[in-house]
Amino acid sequence: MRSRPSKTAETIVAVFVPPTCREEVLGDLHERYRSPGQYALDAMRTVPLVIYSRTIRAKFTRARREIMSSKTAAIVVAMLIWIGCIVWIVNAGRPSLPALPYSEFLVKVQTGQVSSVVLKHNNSNTVLATCRMKDSTTVRTVLPPDYTSAMSAMLENKVRVEMWDPSSGYLRLFIQFTPLFLCAGFWTFLMIRHGPNGPFFRSLRLLRVVAWGVGLLPLLALDMTSSAQSKPAPAVLSDDEIRKILIERIDVQHQSVGIVVGVITPEGRRIVSYGHFAQSDPRPLNGDTIFEIGSATKVFTSLLLADMVQHGQVALDDPVSKYLPKTVKVPERNGRSITLVDLATHTSGLPRLPGNMTPKDPGNPYADYTVDQLYQFLSSYQLTRDIGSKYGYSNLGGGLLGHVLALRAGTDYEALVVSRICDPLRMKSTRITLSPETKARLAVGHNAGMAPVENWDVPTLAGAGALRSTANDLLNFLAANLGYTNSPLAPPMAAMLKTRRPTGQADLEVALGWHIFTINGKEIVWHNGGTGGYRSFMGYDPAAKIGVVALSNAETNIGVDDIGRHLLDASVPLAKPPAVHKEVKVDPKLFDGYAGTYQLTPAIALVITREGDHLFLQVTGQPKFEIFPEGDRDYFLKVVDAQISFVTDGQGRATELILHQGGLDQHAKRAVTQN
Numbered sequence: 001m002r003s004r005p006s007k008t009a010e011t012i013v014a015v016f017v018p019p020t021c022r023e024e025v026l027g028d029l030h031e032r033y034r035s036p037g038q039y040a041l042d043a044m045r046t047v048p049l050v051i052y053s054r055t056i057r058a059k060f061t062r063a064r065r066e067i068m069s070s071k072t073a074a075i076v077v078a079m080l081i082w083i084g085c086i087v088w089i090v091n092a093g094r095p096s097l098p099a100l101p102y103s104e105f106l107v108k109v110q111t112g113q114v115s116s117v118v119l120k121h122n123n124s125n126t127v128l129a130t131c132r133m134k135d136s137t138t139v140r141t142v143l144p145p146d147y148t149s150a151m152s153a154m155l156e157n158k159v160r161v162e163m164w165d166p167s168s169g170y171l172r173l174f175i176q177f178t179p180l181f182l183c184a185g186f187w188t189f190l191m192i193r194h195g196p197n198g199p200f201f202r203s204l205r206l207l208r209v210v211a212w213g214v215g216l217l218p219l220l221a222l223d224m225t226s227s228a229q230s231k232p233a234p235a236v237l238s239d240d241e242i243r244k245i246l247i248e249r250i251d252v253q254h255q256s257v258g259i260v261v262g263v264i265t266p267e268g269r270r271i272v273s274y275g276h277f278a279q280s281d282p283r284p285l286n287g288d289t290i291f292e293i294g295s296a297t298k299v300f301t302s303l304l305l306a307d308m309v310q311h312g313q314v315a316l317d318d319p320v321s322k323y324l325p326k327t328v329k330v331p332e333r334n335g336r337s338i339t340l341v342d343l344a345t346h347t348s349g350l351p352r353l354p355g356n357m358t359p360k361d362p363g364n365p366y367a368d369y370t371v372d373q374l375y376q377f378l379s380s381y382q383l384t385r386d387i388g389s390k391y392g393y394s395n396l397g398g399g400l401l402g403h404v405l406a407l408r409a410g411t412d413y414e415a416l417v418v419s420r421i422c423d424p425l426r427m428k429s430t431r432i433t434l435s436p437e438t439k440a441r442l443a444v445g446h447n448a449g450m451a452p453v454e455n456w457d458v459p460t461l462a463g464a465g466a467l468r469s470t471a472n473d474l475l476n477f478l479a480a481n482l483g484y485t486n487s488p489l490a491p492p493m494a495a496m497l498k499t500r501r502p503t504g505q506a507d508l509e510v511a512l513g514w515h516i517f518t519i520n521g522k523e524i525v526w527h528n529g530g531t532g533g534y535r536s537f538m539g540y541d542p543a544a545k546i547g548v549v550a551l552s553n554a555e556t557n558i559g560v561d562d563i564g565r566h567l568l569d570a571s572v573p574l575a576k577p578p579a580v581h582k583e584v585k586v587d588p589k590l591f592d593g594y595a596g597t598y599q600l601t602p603a604i605a606l607v608i609t610r611e612g613d614h615l616f617l618q619v620t621g622q623p624k625f626e627i628f629p630e631g632d633r634d635y636f637l638k639v640v641d642a643q644i645s646f647v648t649d650g651q652g653r654a655t656e657l658i659l660h661q662g663g664l665d666q667h668a669k670r671a672v673t674q675n
Contacts, residue, residue, distance in 0.1 A: 012072035246274035262471035262549035278444035287472040293536040293553040294529025301463035302513025306492035316341040329379040343401040351603035362623030391503040402463015413462040427473040443535015443553040448639040453533040478547030537564035556591040578641035598668035
């Protein structure tokens with residue numbers, strides 16, 4: 001015995017079908033019955049056939065006033081159009097995305113990027129878990145009974161996600177077509193109101209065209225959105241292509257002993273390495289090899305600043321003097337004080353290095369610089385430009401910022417970085433002080449001649465460049481900046497990019513710690529670093545969600561910056577190898593006319609000294625290096641791609657020198673000797 005049609009089906013028939021035809025329609029539904037829930041669907045399929053049937057057209061005309069005396073039918077039709085389109089969009093708009101770590105799916109749900117997530121196994125297609133927003137802050141995750149295998153698959157990235165993203169183009173395009181949907185509903189209303197003899201019913205063919213158009217709009221929206229969503233992200237070179245670059249850089253150009261490159265994309269992360277721990281140590285490098293990262297430390301220092309601002313412990317506009325001992329007089333100019341944000345953006349007016357920095361060991365220049373010396377320099381220094389008026393990169397400023405923040409937190413700089421950044425981001429190898437285990441993973445640093453050098457110690461100005469880290473740790477750091485991992489540091493990381501100041505270069509800005517390079521209409525966020533034996537680069541493309549780390553255990557002028565930028569944007573060329581310079585024999589007596597001090601800037605002097613038959617150059621705050629003749633007045637350095645030319649008078653005494661480096665010719669006049 002068949003049960004009666006569902007109430008939904010009866011309601012649909014009562015609204016659309018004239019009384020004289022209702023039994024016929026209901027009888028047809030009885031014959032087609034399969035399940036109670038099917039009645040409503042069958043009713044919707046049957047009713048149009050009945051309405052447009054020529055045999056009942058006359059009956060429909062007579063019953064028109066009885067049924068269609070109000071706007072109810074037109075409203076129902078419009079609602080059905082809306083509901084049908086929404087249902088279609090919801091069901092069609094579930095894109096399958098590439099496999100990503102399970103934690104990244106949770107982040108998307110927690111941050112409101114998606115309302116629900118369904119994880120399926122790549123091979124078996126079985127549902128592993130579902131995540132839905134329980135409220136604005138809680139994620140409800142449902143795992144199957146065999147949750148052990150499910151979690152194992154998630155951790156091994158053997159999953160894919162199927163989700164509806166309310167921020168995607170489906171809903172936006174659908175809303176844009178709202179007027180067309182309303183017009184279709186209103187047209188239907190007019191057709192019913194005026195009956196089969198009215199102009200609107202006679203234009204049924206036109207209405208059908210409009211209806212077909214309305215039906216195709218979601219398909220058009222799907223096509224347009226799919227095209228936008230399926231547009232491939234900027235391609236990052238393959239592992240083999242990256243390795244070829246490293247081989248060329250190390251074996252052909254001889255610009256490093258070993259390089260490790262880390263890449264993070266929406267598809268995951270990967271490590272490519274080539275070379276060795278040292279010339280005398282054939283161990284291969286990997287993602288856990290430790291390098292000195294130099295000035296890339298400044299990004300961590302500025303993140304500490306942004307995080308302490310978020311917690312209300314400091315303010316960007318706080319004067320530096322607020323957190324220093326009262327006995328320290330921080331330089332001011334025109335009534336303005338140096339603030340924390342001035343230090344983070346290199347606009348404080350402080351020099352690159354303190355003038356009283358005279359290292360006993362040029363190979364470890366920061367090791368013996370004390371806090372007392374720092375305070376003495378600050379109390380005696382006179383600013384040469386207005387605070388905040390001009391960008392001027394300052395290691396002193398970065399180190400002072402780290403020192404001040406540590407004083408405010410009541411701890412030392414390393415402990416502050418570890419507790420606030422390294423621990424939350426699971427960067428277990430990022431430290432200043434190395435344990436025996438981590439020291440065994442520290443690659444040996446080399447100078448430009450590929451000779452091993454000692455490591456740098458930076459106790460007082462630690463915030464400028466004291467950290468040591470690995471490619472894996474720095475990828476963790478970039479993953480947090482790109483939003484791949486959920487982190488309490490997400491707000492301060494975002495805040496770092498909101499504060500920006502010009503650098504004087506059209507396509508380059510400085511944010512808190514980071515530099516932002518604009519190329520091809522997109523932004524590349526980056527910082528590099530270098531010490532006596534290492535070079536580093538880390539950067540990311542926020543739009544494409546790609547990050548790159550490059551670490552080298554040799555301090556060369558070419559470094560690894562170009563590799564990092566090339567991987568982030570293929571239009572950035574790789575650097576050309578430095579020109580080859582050949583040493584020639586000259587009369588050592590010439591050196592007496594070259595020895596002396598040459599002032600490059602008010603804060604930077606180049607000191608030329610003779611030691612026997614050798615000539616040396618020392619830049620303020622840097623080690624002393626030998627320069628080699630390639631002519632009577634032309635010399636070159638082997639540790640960096642730089643050359644020196646002496647301009648002499650009639651007696652062979654140099655009156656100035658010209659420093660050729662980085663495509664620039666910088667003139668330094670001989671300093672006048674005071675008698």
